[in-house]
Amino acid sequence: MSDGQGHYAGAGGQGTGPQPAPYPQGGPYAGPNPYSQADPYSQANPYAQGTPQPQANPYAQGNSYGHPRPAAAPSAAPSFDGPFPGPRPRRNRAAVLLQFTLQWIYAPLWIAALVALFAILLWSGASGPSGPDSDSWLKVNRTFLPPRRLKAELTGRPEDWERYVAPILERRIRTAEAEHAAGAGEVGADLGRTMGVKLAVRLYRGLGAAGVVRLAERYGWQGVPAGGDLGRVRLSRRFPAPARVSAPGPQDPPAAPGTPWGPRPARFALLLPFMFVLQFAYVPVCGALSLLAFWVKHPEPDYWDRWGARWTVGPRAFWAEFSGSAAAWDRHVRRIVARETRRGNGQGSGRGNSQGxxxxxxxxxxxxxxxxxxxxxxxxxxxxxxxxxGFLLDPAYLPEPEFCVRLHRPGPAA
Structure with missing residues (x-):
């Protein structure tokens, strides 16, 4: 609006200073007034060209139209997450479906061919042609594709792979822990024992070794770095040495019969001759059945030793057990201890360099x-x-005198 002198309110006349902002600061348009500067052209030139700076590749994440560029195809080599490889590339769906369909045909034929091959070798007495160093061609179950793994192979989702491999991993861990309780494991310098578990890559392809290690840590196991071996994942757990338990010393008075360290009750003497004769028939039958029922796993590594102590009679121990003579048992024990000592010295049961x-x-x-x-x-x-x-009771194992006696002879360093 004009003030009668050719000036307009809010616009400022010639030679006048800048006018205050027309809107209060607390209004809905609060903020700096872009027109409050004396000379709007005194600001820095927004189009001024400065020193060129290195810019990131504008096409790294998107193109000139603002759309993201498609991700690069995964390489054939698997990615690594620290020391453990990540998920492997997915298999072709058509190949997976073809394998699942044809396995119901070639798996029975494969098993029948193996049975026929072993029968021919058994009856001919020939050693047969030399096969490959690996025994994988004997295990048809490695090429069999279960329905649960079929879903994981087709979807490729990590959650499907985890649901498939988690029960397998738990079963193998429980089996390894049961074997440790039965005396298995690699003995360390501190008398602790280490157990190991291995899983082939076909069981966890879409989960990756890092995912398997994450599942194993729930049970107290750790992963072992692959070291370039991408065909399997290795897990281990170190168990401490057992606590000291009371056991008689070699110079203590003899243990009483019926006690854990004393003589065990003898089997019926008249039954021993029948067991001695019949064992030549039922022992091979039991062994053949155990080979056919390969899916039945015994958690105890010494299962057949315990079974043999219950249902068989050794030819050299027959007279000692039949007569019950203390002198016969003493001769038998000394003979077996001497034999095991020779085996240990000849085969090098301990690690390290062997002395004279x-x-x-x-x-x-x-x-x-x-x-x-x-x-x-x-x-x-x-x-x-x-x-x-020179042998003493082995402190790396819990004593089990009702099943076996484990002994060790310390080296010169000890």
């Missing part, structure tokens, strides 16, 4: 004597006989 006397310079010698050897003499008698050869 047959002992290891770094690790002790370890032997095991089963119940069938000392049934009528007692486990304590084994300790007394083994002490003459």
């Amino acid at each position: 006397d047959g002992r290891s310079a770094e690790a002790p010698r370890r032997i095991r004597v089963n119940l069938a050897t000392y049934r009528g003499a007692g486990a304590h008698h084994v300790l007394r006989v083994a002490a003459e050869q």
Whole structure:
């Protein structure tokens, strides 16, 4: 609006200073007034060209039209997440479906061919042609595709792979822990034992080794770095040495019969001849059945030793058990301990360099004597006989005199 002198309110006349902002600061248009500057052209030139700076590739994440560029195809080599490889590339869906369809035809034929091959070799007595170093061609189950894995292969989703591999991993871990309780495992310098579990890549392809390690950590297991081996994932767990338990010493008085370290109850003498004759028939039958029922797993690594101590009679132990003579049992125990000592010295049961006397310079010698050897003499008698050869009760294992006696001979360092 004009003030009568050719000036307009809010616009400023010639030679006048800048007018205050027409809107209060607290209004809905609060903020700096872009027209409050004396000279709107005194600002920096927005189109001024400065020193060119290195710019990121504008086409790294999107194109000139503002749309993201498609991700690059995954390379054939798997990605690594630290020391453990990530998910492997998915298999072709058509190939997976073809394998699942044809396996119901070639798997029975494969098994029938293996049975026929073993029958021919058994009856001909020939060693047969030399096969490959690996025994994978004997295990048709490795090429069999279960329906649960079929879903994971087709979808490729990590959650489907986890649902498939989690029960397998738990079963193998429980089996390894049961084997440790039965005496398996690699003995370390601190007398602790380490157990290991391996899974082939076909069982966790879409989850990756890192995902398997994450599942194993729930059970207290750790992953072992692959070291370039991408065909499997290795897991391990180290169990501490067992606590000290009371056990008789070699120089202690003999243990009483019926006690864990004393002589065990003898089997019926008149039954022993029948067991001795019939075992030549039922032992091979039981062995063949165990081979056919390969899916039945025994958690105890010494299952057949315990079974043999219960249902078989050794030819050399027959007279000692039949007569119950203490002298016969003593001769039998000494013979077996001497044999196991020779085996340990010859095969190098301990690790490290072997010295001239047959002992290891770094690790002790370890032997095991089963119940069938000392049934009528007692486990304590084994300790007394083994002490003459320098063997003591092995502190890396819990004593199980009702099944076996584990002994060790310390090396020179000990």
